Amino acid sequence: xxxxxxxxxxxxxxxxxxxxxxxxxxxxxxxxxxxxxxxxxxxxxxxxxxxxxxxxxxxxxxxxxxxxxxxxxxxxxxxxxxxxxxxxxxxxxxxxxxxxxxxxxxxxxxxxxxxxxxxxxxxxxxxxxxxxxxxxxxxxxxxxxxxxxxxxxxxxxxxxxxxxxxxxxxxxxxxxxxxxxxxxxxxxxxxxxxxxxxxxxxxxxxxxxxxxxxxxxxxxxxxxxxxxxxxxxxxxxxxxxxxxxxxxxxxxxxxxxxxxxxxxxxxxxxxxxxxxxxxxxxxxxx
Amino acid sequence: xxxxxxxxxxxxxxxxxxxxxxxxxxxxxxxxxxxxxxxxxxxxxxxxxxxxxxxxxxxxxxxxxxxxxxxxxxxxxxxxxxxxxxxxxxxxxxxxxxxxxxxxxxxxxxxxxxxxxxxxxxxxxxxxxxxxxxxxxxxxxxxxxxxxxxxxxxxxxxxxxxxxxxxxxxxxxxxxxxxxxxxxxxxxxxxxxxxxxxxxxxxxxxxxxxxxxxxxxxxxxxxxxxxxxxxxxxxxxxxxxxxxxxxxxxxxxxxxxxxxxxxxxxxxxxxxxxxxxxxxxxxxxxxxxxxxxxxxxxxxxxxxxxxxxxxxxxxxxxxxxxxxxxxxxxxxxxxxxxxxxxxxxxxxxxxxxxxxxxxxxxxxxxxxxxxxxxxxxxxxxxxxxxxxxxxxxxxxxxxxxxxxxxxxxxxxxxxxxxxxxxxxxxxxxxxxxxxxxxxxxxxxxxxxxxxxxxxxxxxxxxxxxxxxxxxxxxxxxxxxxxxxxxxxxxxxxxxxxxxxxxxxxxxxxxxxxxxxxxxxxxxxxxxxxxxxxxxxxxxxxxx
Numbered sequence: 153x154x155x156x157x158x159x160x161x162x163x164x165x166x167x168x169x170x171x172x173x174x175x176x177x178x179x180x181x182x183x184x185x186x187x188x189x190x191x192x193x194x195x196x197x198x199x200x201x202x203x204x205x206x207x208x209x210x211x212x213x214x215x216x217x218x219x220x221x222x223x224x225x226x227x228x229x230x231x232x233x234x235x236x237x238x239x240x241x242x243x244x245x246x247x248x249x250x251x252x253x254x255x256x257x258x259x260x261x262x263x264x265x266x267x268x269x270x271x272x273x274x275x276x277x278x279x280x281x282x283x284x285x286x287x288x289x290x291x292x293x294x295x296x297x298x299x300x301x302x303x304x305x306x307x308x309x310x311x312x313x314x315x316x317x318x319x320x321x322x323x324x325x326x327x328x329x330x331x332x333x334x335x336x337x338x339x340x341x342x343x344x345x346x347x348x349x350x351x352x353x354x355x356x357x358x359x360x361x362x363x364x365x366x367x368x369x370x371x372x373x374x375x376x377x378x379x380x381x382x383x384x385x386x387x388x389x390x391x392x393x394x395x396x397x398x399x400x401x402x403x404x405x406x407x408x409x410x411x412x413x414x415x416x417x418x419x420x421x422x423x424x425x426x427x428x429x430x431x432x433x434x435x436x437x438x
Numbered sequence: 439x440x441x442x443x444x445x446x447x448x449x450x451x452x453x454x455x456x457x458x459x460x461x462x463x464x465x466x467x468x469x470x471x472x473x474x475x476x477x478x479x480x481x482x483x484x485x486x487x488x489x490x491x492x493x494x495x496x497x498x499x500x501x502x503x504x505x506x507x508x509x510x511x512x513x514x515x516x517x518x519x520x521x522x523x524x525x526x527x528x529x530x531x532x533x534x535x536x537x538x539x540x541x542x543x544x545x546x547x548x549x550x551x552x553x554x555x556x557x558x559x560x561x562x563x564x565x566x567x568x569x570x571x572x573x574x575x576x577x578x579x580x581x582x583x584x585x586x587x588x589x590x591x592x593x594x595x596x597x598x599x600x601x602x603x604x605x606x607x608x609x610x611x612x613x614x615x616x617x618x619x620x621x622x623x624x625x626x627x628x629x630x631x632x633x634x635x636x637x638x639x640x641x642x643x644x645x646x647x648x649x650x651x652x653x654x655x656x657x658x659x660x661x662x663x664x665x666x667x668x669x670x671x672x673x674x675x676x677x678x679x680x681x682x683x684x685x686x687x688x689x690x691x692x693x694x695x696x697x698x699x700x701x702x703x704x705x706x707x708x709x710x711x712x713x714x715x716x717x718x719x720x721x722x723x724x725x726x727x728x729x730x731x732x733x734x735x736x737x738x739x740x741x742x743x744x745x746x747x748x749x750x751x752x753x754x755x756x757x758x759x760x761x762x763x764x765x766x767x768x769x770x771x772x773x774x775x776x777x778x779x780x781x782x783x784x785x786x787x788x789x790x791x792x793x794x795x796x797x798x799x800x801x802x803x804x805x806x807x808x809x810x811x812x813x814x815x816x817x818x819x820x821x822x823x824x825x826x827x828x829x830x831x832x833x834x835x836x837x838x839x840x841x842x843x844x845x846x847x848x849x850x851x852x853x854x855x856x857x858x859x860x861x862x863x864x865x866x867x868x869x870x871x872x873x874x875x876x877x878x879x880x881x882x883x884x885x886x887x888x889x890x891x892x893x894x895x896x897x898x899x900x901x902x903x904x905x906x907x908x909x910x911x912x913x914x915x916x917x918x919x920x921x922x923x924x925x926x927x928x929x930x931x932x933x934x935x936x937x938x939x940x941x942x943x944x945x946x947x948x949x950x951x952x953x954x955x956x957x958x959x960x961x962x963x964x965x966x967x968x969x970x971x972x973x974x975x976x977x978x979x980x981x
Binding site for chain 1 (some may be wrong): 467474475476477559560561562563565566569570572573574576577606607609610613614616617620623626627628630631632634635636661662663664665666668669670672673675676678679680681682683684687688689690691692694695698699702760762763
């Protein structure tokens with residue numbers, strides 16, 4: 153609750169421009185997907201969204217550096233970020249739920265198991281398995297083989313878990329006022345993040361080129377790319393945030409006791425990390 | 439690390455507001471720019487309410503197209519494809535563009551006033567949340583003009599109707615729903631941060647007006663389930679455009695998976711549309727019964743219980759899809775349990791009225807109608823909760839009657855009650871009582887004429903979402919259609935009341951209603967643009 157004063161930010165043109173940019177991006181994306189044209193519109197839309205985000209955050213950083221934000225504003229930012237991450241958890245929760253539902257219920261039922269086994273009449277020859285190599289309808293080509301979890305996925309797990317540790321060391325350095333520690337460990341985190349993205353790119357290439365794991369390859373391919381793909385997007389977002397934080401560290405933006413931007417980036421990164429551990433276990437290992 | 443340094447690029451517009459009067463230092467933009475750029479919770483609240491009312495009429499016109507076609511058996515006015523688009527768009531617009539933004543608008547206006555805050559916690563995000571809505575719904579409405587027509591698969595957009603057999607515009611529908619979802623999530627985050635963080639010193643959570651409590655819980659529901667909606671429509675988008683098989687059994691997916699994910703969102707969503715209504719009614723009934731709300735704490739706990747249970751009942755929408763028996767039983771029992779906290783609320787309202795000094799001003803009329811008619815909708819919900827009975831009722835007009843009773847004389851009446859209750863605070867004038875009474879009685883009669891016969895048509899087996907029907911349903915449908923046009927026309931009276939109230943009318947004092955007690959009645963009527971720039975002193979009352 154409040155002390156004696158309130159901070160009320162001034163008007164800003166970024167929200168309205170942000171809505172328009174998002175609308176442009178969606179219209180452009182829809183045009184590309186449905187009518188196969190409008191690429192320029194989509195690209196302009198995406199760039200406008202990114203530009204508005206950059207400029208909006210720039211204003212927030214400037215106002216923060218002018219000391220305009222009081223403790224109450226700080227709490228609002230913290231709660232806002234916390235609830236935002238909760239919404240992301242629920243977003244991934246939907247995808248994990250889909251995976252579990254398919255594996256536990258839908259496929260065995262298609263194979264004739266249990267009360268809903270009548271579904272087996274659709275494709276009597278279908279045999280349920282996970283990973284699903286032979287989808288029910290022969291017209292759908294399943295994957296040829298799947299990844300061993302103990303090669304690239306394990307490497308990526310170590311990298312991402314390691315990056316959470318290096319980031320924590322950087323954060324501790326920040327709290328101790330050791331700027332070099334923060335800078336070096338944050339840079340190390342960023343290197344790990346980029347390695348993860350590259351390795352994931354290699355894996356995607358392998359999936360399409362040699363493993364027959366594609367978006368069209370039945371439910372295994374669909375869930376594989378849904379979960380790893382959205383996670384990958386979040387890693388890219390998180391790495392971009394960390395890159396901005398590195399620049400801000402280099403410019404000396406953060407104080408020992410006042411660096412919520414950095415903390416928010418840490419929260420986000422740890423969230424991305426935890427999601428990956430879930431992915432590693434339930435997409436790759438089990 | 440470096441301490442705070444002088445700024446490199448001073449931002450001219452910002453200033454801290456640390457006392458009364460300094461807010462005027464903002465050089466507020468004028469004209470159109472004022473509304474495009476506003477960060478003021480009252481202006482944004484008004485924008486939400488005006489947007490919602492416009493969409494209420496657009497969605498209403500779609501409903502009247504449906505009712506006009508159903509006036510007589512046979513196909514008269516529109517072809518079945520367009521009929522399907524009208525039922526779908528009516529549902530989508532009413533849920534996402536009319537009812538939800540209306541509650542968000544009321545939250546914007548009233549929560550800061552009720553907790554003694556100068557504004558919402560994150561005012562620019564607030565502006566962003568609002569302006570996403572016109573973008574989203576312009577895009578959604580534009581799908582009606584696209585080749586192949588707009589969404590035609592019902593507001594629940596079940597796969598494979600919405601994937602394999604969907605019109606090309608479905609991709610745009612998905613993208614517009616994404617924008618609306620972002621708006622809802624950001625708006626909800628803002629409301630939670632405001633309530634948890636901006637209350638006047640001394641105001642504990644259990645001192646808050648119930649409207650704030652119900653919105654706090656609603657906002658939690660929104661943040662929990664809107665991302666699930668985003669997830670499921672993303673999977674649809676991939677099935678349509680990228681060849682995945684999430685909802686297609688040929689590739690090992692399952693169309694029923696769509697229904698599970700959708701209703702995991704969809705059932706909390708219907709409570710998102712009713713919990714704030716409970717909050718409004720819980721403010722109005724004590725005011726005009728001139729008694730404190732009976733059972734304040736039990737109201738809070740009942741709201742929380744309903745919210746928690748809402749995550750455990752989703753498959754009662756799917757009883758006939760072929761669930762295992764254990765699932766049918768589980769979801770039947772959890773659904774029935776919801777009647778307990780809901781019953782607590784209804785009994786609390788009635789007990790508040792007991793031995794009260796009741797007067798029947800327009801807000802009270804709507805609130806009392808809410809209690810009675812919402813309860814009818816609740817009872818038909820209990821009938822639907824019984825799995826074996828639902829096998830008969832499923833996808834009939836009985837379901838349509840049920841959810842329209844909870845949404846129209848439920849949610850919509852509560853919004854109107856809130857409108858009449860707070861119009862004096864917003865405009866400084868009382869709404870015209872005679873016109874408001876006309877609006878009320880026409881609405882109550884219209885709504886019951888429209889929806890009550892649907893119970894009978896549904897129990898007799900008339901299926902929903904079909905533009906034609908068997909002859910034995912003709913009389914029920916004739917009455918429903920007449921009632922629908924009556925209800926629709928009577929909403930024009932509401933618009934007249936609002937416009938007249940903005941322009942003039944009997945002057946309202948700060949405390950516009952004799953029995954009102956919450957903080958919003960301590961600021962002048964109309965509420966000045968900036969209120970509570972210094973926190974008010976709050977003295978808790980015994981609940």
